[in-house]
Amino acid sequence: xxxxxxxxxxxxxxxxxxxxxxxxxxxxxxxxxxxxxxxxxxxxxxxxxxxxxxxxxxxxxxxxxxxxxxxxxxxxxxxxxxxxxxxxxxxxxxxxxxxxxxxxxxxxxxxxxxxxxxxxxxxxxxxxxxxxxxxxxxxxxxxxxxxxxxxxxxxxxxxxxxxxxxxxxxxxxxxxxxxxxxxxxxxxxxxxxxxxxxxxxxxxxxxxxxxxxxxxxxxxxxxxxxxxxxxxxxxxxxxxxxxxxxxxxxxxxxxxxxxxxxxxxxxxxxxxxxxxxxxxxxxxxxxxxxxxxxxxxxxxxxxxx
Amino acid sequence: xxxxxxxxxxxxxxxxxxxxxxxxxxxxxxxxxxxxxxxxxxxxxxxxxxxxxxxxxxxxxxxxxxxxxxxxxxxxxxxxxxxxxxxxxxxxxxxxxxxxxxxxxxxxxxxxxxxxxxxxxxxxxxxxxxxxxxxxxxxxxxxxxxxxxxxxxxxxxxxxxxxxxxxxxxxxxxxxxxxxxxxxxxxxxxxxxxxxxxxxxxxxxxxxxxxxxxxxxxxxxxxxxxxxxxxxxxxxxxxxxxxxxxxxxxxxxxxxxxxxxxxxxxxxxxxxxxxxxxxxxxxxxx
Numbered sequence: 001x002x003x004x005x006x007x008x009x010x011x012x013x014x015x016x017x018x019x020x021x022x023x024x025x026x027x028x029x030x031x032x033x034x035x036x037x038x039x040x041x042x043x044x045x046x047x048x049x050x051x052x053x054x055x056x057x058x059x060x061x062x063x064x065x066x067x068x069x070x071x072x073x074x075x076x077x078x079x080x081x082x083x084x085x086x087x088x089x090x091x092x093x094x095x096x097x098x099x100x101x102x103x104x105x106x107x108x109x110x111x112x113x114x115x116x117x118x119x120x121x122x123x124x125x126x127x128x129x130x131x132x133x134x135x136x137x138x139x140x141x142x143x144x145x146x147x148x149x150x151x152x153x154x155x156x157x158x159x160x161x162x163x164x165x166x167x168x169x170x171x172x173x174x175x176x177x178x179x180x181x182x183x184x185x186x187x188x189x190x191x192x193x194x195x196x197x198x199x200x201x202x203x204x205x206x207x208x209x210x211x212x213x214x215x216x217x218x219x220x221x222x223x224x225x226x227x228x229x230x231x232x233x234x235x236x237x238x239x240x241x242x243x244x245x246x247x248x249x250x251x252x253x254x255x256x257x258x259x260x261x262x263x264x265x266x267x268x269x270x271x272x273x274x275x276x277x278x279x280x281x282x283x284x285x286x287x288x289x290x291x292x293x294x295x296x297x298x299x300x301x302x303x304x305x
Numbered sequence: 306x307x308x309x310x311x312x313x314x315x316x317x318x319x320x321x322x323x324x325x326x327x328x329x330x331x332x333x334x335x336x337x338x339x340x341x342x343x344x345x346x347x348x349x350x351x352x353x354x355x356x357x358x359x360x361x362x363x364x365x366x367x368x369x370x371x372x373x374x375x376x377x378x379x380x381x382x383x384x385x386x387x388x389x390x391x392x393x394x395x396x397x398x399x400x401x402x403x404x405x406x407x408x409x410x411x412x413x414x415x416x417x418x419x420x421x422x423x424x425x426x427x428x429x430x431x432x433x434x435x436x437x438x439x440x441x442x443x444x445x446x447x448x449x450x451x452x453x454x455x456x457x458x459x460x461x462x463x464x465x466x467x468x469x470x471x472x473x474x475x476x477x478x479x480x481x482x483x484x485x486x487x488x489x490x491x492x493x494x495x496x497x498x499x500x501x502x503x504x505x506x507x508x509x510x511x512x513x514x515x516x517x518x519x520x521x522x523x524x525x526x527x528x529x530x531x532x533x534x535x536x537x538x539x540x541x542x543x544x545x546x547x548x549x550x551x552x553x554x555x556x557x558x559x560x561x562x563x564x565x566x567x568x569x570x571x572x573x574x575x576x577x578x579x580x581x582x583x584x585x586x587x588x589x590x591x
Contacts, residue, residue, distance in 0.1 A: 021414070027492040028415035035406035036421065038461045043428040046439035053438055062442075106335060112328045120332065122577050124339055129573055129580065131521035133541040134565035137548060137558055138346045144553070148345055151360045176338070184581060208324065237434060240523045247549050260434050267438055268532070277438040284435040291430055 050277045050284075058274035071278035081279070083254050084262035091171055091258065092235035098175040100227055103182025104220075108212075110183065111190055121187070125180035132177075132240040139173045140245060160245040163253040170241050170256060178234065182227055189223030190216075229294040233287055239264065259283055350559035357555045371560035375547070381561055383536060384543035389568075391453060391539065392519040395460045399515045400508055402462040407470025408496050412482065422471075428464045433524055441528060451533030456525060466511045473507035474500060510579045517569050517580075540565045 054071055057064040075081055110121050127135060142148045143159035150156055159169040193216065201211045239260040242250065250257030250265065263283070267276035349357055350371045352364040359365070375381040409415075410422050440459060441450070449455030481503060485495040501508070523541045530537040538546065544561050551557065573580060 024413055024492075025415035028409045028413035028418065031405045031409035031413065031492075031496075032421065035402045035425070035462050035467060038402070039425060039428050039464065041443075042440060042459045043431050043436065043464075044424070046436045046443070047431050049439035049443070050435050053442070058442075105331070109328060109331050109335065114328060114332055118577075120336070121581070122573070124335065125581070126570070126573060127339065129517060129521075129569055130566045131523070131541050131544075131569070133521075133523050133544045134562035137544050137562045138342055140548060141346065141349065141555055141559060142342055146358065148341075148360075237432065239434075243527070244545050244548060263434060263437065264528075267441065268528070273438050273442060280435040280438055284432055287432050287434075288430060 050280050053274055054278035054281050056274045058272075058277070060271045067274065071275050072282070074275065075278055075282060080254065080257065081259075081262060084250070084257045084259045087167055087255070087257055088236060088238065088259040091167060091238055092232055094168075094171045095175050095178075095235050096228060096231045098171070099179040099182050099231060100224070102175060102179035103227070104186050106179060106183040107186035107190060111187060121183070124183055127177045128180045130177075133244060135177055136173070136241045136244040139169070139241075143169055160256075161252060163251075163255040166245065166252060166255045170238070170245065173241060174235075174238070178231070182231065185227050185230075186220065186223060189220050193219050225297055226294070229290055229297075233290050236283070236287055236290075346559040346562055349555055350563050352556050354554065354556055368556075371556035372564070374554075374557050375561045375564065379543070379547060379551075379557065379561070380535070380538075381540065381543055381564060384538050384540045385564065387453075387537065388520055388539040388541070391456060392516045394457055395519050396512055396515045398457070398461045399463060399466045400511055403466035403470045403511060404501050404504065404508070405496065406462070406467045407472075408474050408500055410467070411471045411474035412479075412500075413492070425464050425467055437528065444529065450529055451537060453530075453537065456529045459525065459529075460519065463515070466515060469511060470504065470507055473504050477503050509576070510582065513572055513576050513579045517572065520569060 055066060055068060057067050057071075106124050110117055110124070114120065140160060144150075145156050145158040145161070147159075149159070157165060159165050197215055197219070198211065201215055206214070237260055238258045242256045242258045242261045243264070246252075246256045246261075248261075248265070248269075250261050259279070260283070263276050263279045266272050266279065344362065348362055348364060351367050351369065353366060353368055353370065356365050406425075410418060410425075444450045444455045444459070447455075449458065477500065481499050482495055485499045490498065521541065522539070523545075526539045526542050527545070530539065531542050535546070540561075544558075544565055547554075547558060547561055
């Protein structure tokens with residue numbers, strides 16, 4: 001088959017070499033043809049298509065009429081979208097610091113020379129891997145009016161059913177679920193701190209808490225930034241838990257209506273695809289901004305610094 | 306943090322002891338936070354419904370009604386088969402296509418390779434939320450909504466897997482391919498018989514992470530499979546519908562949750578290092 005490629009380099013004539021090159025190129029294109037088709041059809045084309053759709057009034061049977069930028073204009077005057085965006089930003093502002101704090105504490109404890117380090121690292125990470133639907137089901141059970149939490153604290157609040165606590169309960173749930181991943185990032189970052197820094201501190205007789213706040217914490221700075229950006233992007237996409245605890249409604253009283261849930265409802269319950277697409281484009285721009293910030297801040301730099 | 310420095314710390318035994326007590330107390334607290342919810346749900350899955358009203362970790366009477374009901378009465382046997390089928394097909398296609406593409410981008414020279422590879426990485430920047438409407442409309446036009454085909458088609462290959470395979474192929478010495486060439490093997494044969502078998506660890510990681518990702522997926526199944534025939538539901542959609550319809554049948558709901566979590570838990574226990582290496586790699590490489 002590959003007789004041309006068999007010719008040892010150098011001794012071949014220019015003609016057969018370029019033949020081999022041509023062959024290699026064609027094989028290369030053939031190998032990437034299917035993957036590139038998938039990326040083109042389901043990623044790159046949809047990017048342009050979403051922008052196109054966002055300039056139309058688009059229903060279940062397709063295009064209804066061109067509306068220019070009205071969908072975007074409406075977004076900024078839609079109180080429910082405002083509420084969804086506010087919920088999402090509040091959610092992000094609470095969950096990001098919460099999971100970072102929890103994740104860092106867990107990393108420090110797991111890394112403190114305890115017995116069974118591998119076991120605890122795995123156990124704390126596990127909720128990040130379990131399905132969001134099952135984890136949410138467990139949370140609904142534990143947080144219901146007669147659930148375990150209320151039995152422990154002696155209350156009767158339906159945590160997901162009360163507009164004052166529903167979003168906060170999702171925050172708690174997700175900070176709990178995802179802090180295991182944050183712990184792994186921090187553990188990797190901790191490994192990269194050279195031990196001689198600690199040796200110097202120990203020789204100087206620096207106390208442990210001082211060593212942490214003056215040495216470890218600042219040296220983790222690249223890790224903090226990385227974890228923060230990844231967490232922010234993840235939080236802005238919050239959907240599964242809000243959808244499941246509210247039966248897809250974003251209730252009670254829109255307290256669990258998130259931006260992506262509103263997008264989903266606009267598309268599938270109201271069948272306003274153009275408006276939903278505009279929402280998707282806006283969300284993309286926000287998320288893209290954070291991704292870009294991450295790339296600029298880190299470039300090719302590693303968490304490890 | 307400071308274990309590495311242990312030998313250099315001057316003897317401070319009282320401080321050291323109180324530090325260890327503090328660390329283990331913290332560990333106990335965190336463990337309770339992480340273990341109790343799972344233990345509580347497993348225990349509930351073996352309780353009778355009246356039994357769930359009591360504040361006791363162990364069931365008074367161990368029953369398997371919860372499991373029996375969800376598997377037969379509430380059709381979770383079918384949902385499990387659906388999830389397993391989709392995860393198997395999509396994982397196989399990801400291994401093959403990510404291997405093929407990853408090999409081409411790592412080893413074959415062709416004009417535009419770098420630009421095309423950047424394009425592949427660029428797809429990682431396009432969030433599912435933006436793709437939702439256009440992908441749904443395209444699938445509708447092609448009559449692929451409410452069909453496994455539609456879901457499989459959009460998941461045939463994910464850029465992270467291709468990237469992962471490419472990175473691994475770059476670490477394999479070229480001697481192997483050159484030997485294969487001398488034996489007269491063509492490009493595909495070299496890839497299939499020589500390079501792919503050498504990429505065992507990378508394939509294992511792709512298999513494990515992709516299987517877990519598809520088994521757990523909620524967003525796309527909800528959109529593509531969630532509006533039609535319940536026979537198409539995955540386990541995750543089954544749980545959601547169960548919550549919506551039968552809310553407080555706790556033993557059944559917890560049994561369904563255990564069923565949804567168990568396969569991933571088993572894979573995790575067996576192949577822990579692949580998961581952790583995967584996260585750390587994504588962290589380190591951004």
